[in-house]
Amino acid sequence: MNFLPVGEQLEIIRRGTTEIIPEDELKNKLQRSLDSGKPLRIKLGCDPTRPDLHLGHSVILRKLRQFQDLGHHAILIIGDFTGMIGDPTGQNKTRPALTVEDVRANGQTYFEQAAKILDPDKTEIVYNSDWLGKMSFEDVIKLASSYTLARMIERDDFTKRFKNEDPIALHEFLYPLAQGQDSVHLKSDVELGGIDQKFNLLVGRHLQKEAGLEQQVCLMMPLLVGTDGVQKMSKSYDNYIGLNDAPNDMYGKMLRVPDELIYTYFELLTDVPVQELPALKQKAETDPRNSKHELAWTITRMYYDESAADAAREHFEKTIINKEIPDEMPEFRFEAGSTHKMVHIIKEVNFAPSNGEARRLIQQGGVSLNGETIEDVNAEVTFKTGTELVLKVGKRKFGRLLA
């Protein structure tokens, strides 16, 4: 393997990082691997409890990919065992523990999505139940003795929950230890994680030292702010853009992101070269509109391709900006000769979860048929052979009703 010079590698590695602890060690490790031709072992643990990946996950996965491209060895840990505990990080509640089967199945889904970013052929996949599941109670006690309560509860999450008089289950203290044990087992050189993982990653360093191993470098990425511009991107806040989102959704959601995030997104989520970033930053401030379109296009292209990105842009301009009807939309067939209430149709095609909600949408002027806003809550539609109607609900739900 031919590695780039340490300085160049560092420049790529540093992009977007929040913190590298300690950076000197990373430099040394890189130098050593350059001298010996031996790649570094880069560890990334993933939590398979929620297998829907979004752009937030991509920040770290992309960092791992960068290491891969630099010639290092990527290890993706499916935390099937730790998943049963539930990471207490950022939680204000005890998480429900999942069964092994659940977590295993999720792990597969997770990897399939991660493969959009990683080089799947060069990724080693491991399940931490393989070693954690074999530990004896004695082993666990030994492990638990290596950390103190005081150090454990200095964590923000625990402190907060403790102050709020929220429950903290004892086994949650084992989570960081288990994750750290992974590092011991895998002899990782670097562990990647979000900045909220700092504590967990440092425990890994600590445990490696106890085990007489070389310590891993901890590399933390910022938490991606979600589309609401406030909270970290997360499915539970519904402020995410999924890796599996359709191109149109991806593009549209991206444009709804607050202007302030444009640059950050370019830096953390796209593959534009480092050298172009300053210019993009400038543009994000002076010309947010076009800059954001560029961002949306770039990201859609990354997960699909250029033509999909072009099409998504067109779709957006058409439907949202010009308020036209899109070319393509889901079609719904109705029996010729049948009559349905609008309310029922809306619910039927899943544009509203209940009849009540559908009624509300009509009352609020959010429903139109062939461009005409429906005023009457009781409106009915009779389908004849050849009937073709365009139903619009809200700003972006379109459907073609056919008979």
Add this chain to the structure above:
RNA sequence: GGGGAGAUACCAAAGUGGCCAACUGGGGCAGACUGUAAAUCUGUUGUCUUUCGACUUCGCAGGUUCGAAUCCUGCUCUCCCCA
């Protein structure tokens, strides 16, 4: 082991026998505005129902009552204090 407090809709949080499908805030959704957002303003936010209304919902299970989120009993869970 002993004593005390608590569990309300997506979240937070009022409500302590009828006026409660449940105040209020956040969030969500829709409309206006806009380059998409944000901000702002307006409306809306259990299910079924055109209206009237009916039904289900306030940790779980029973009970008292004409009537219960509100009272009683048991259970489950959580927090605090003492040991």
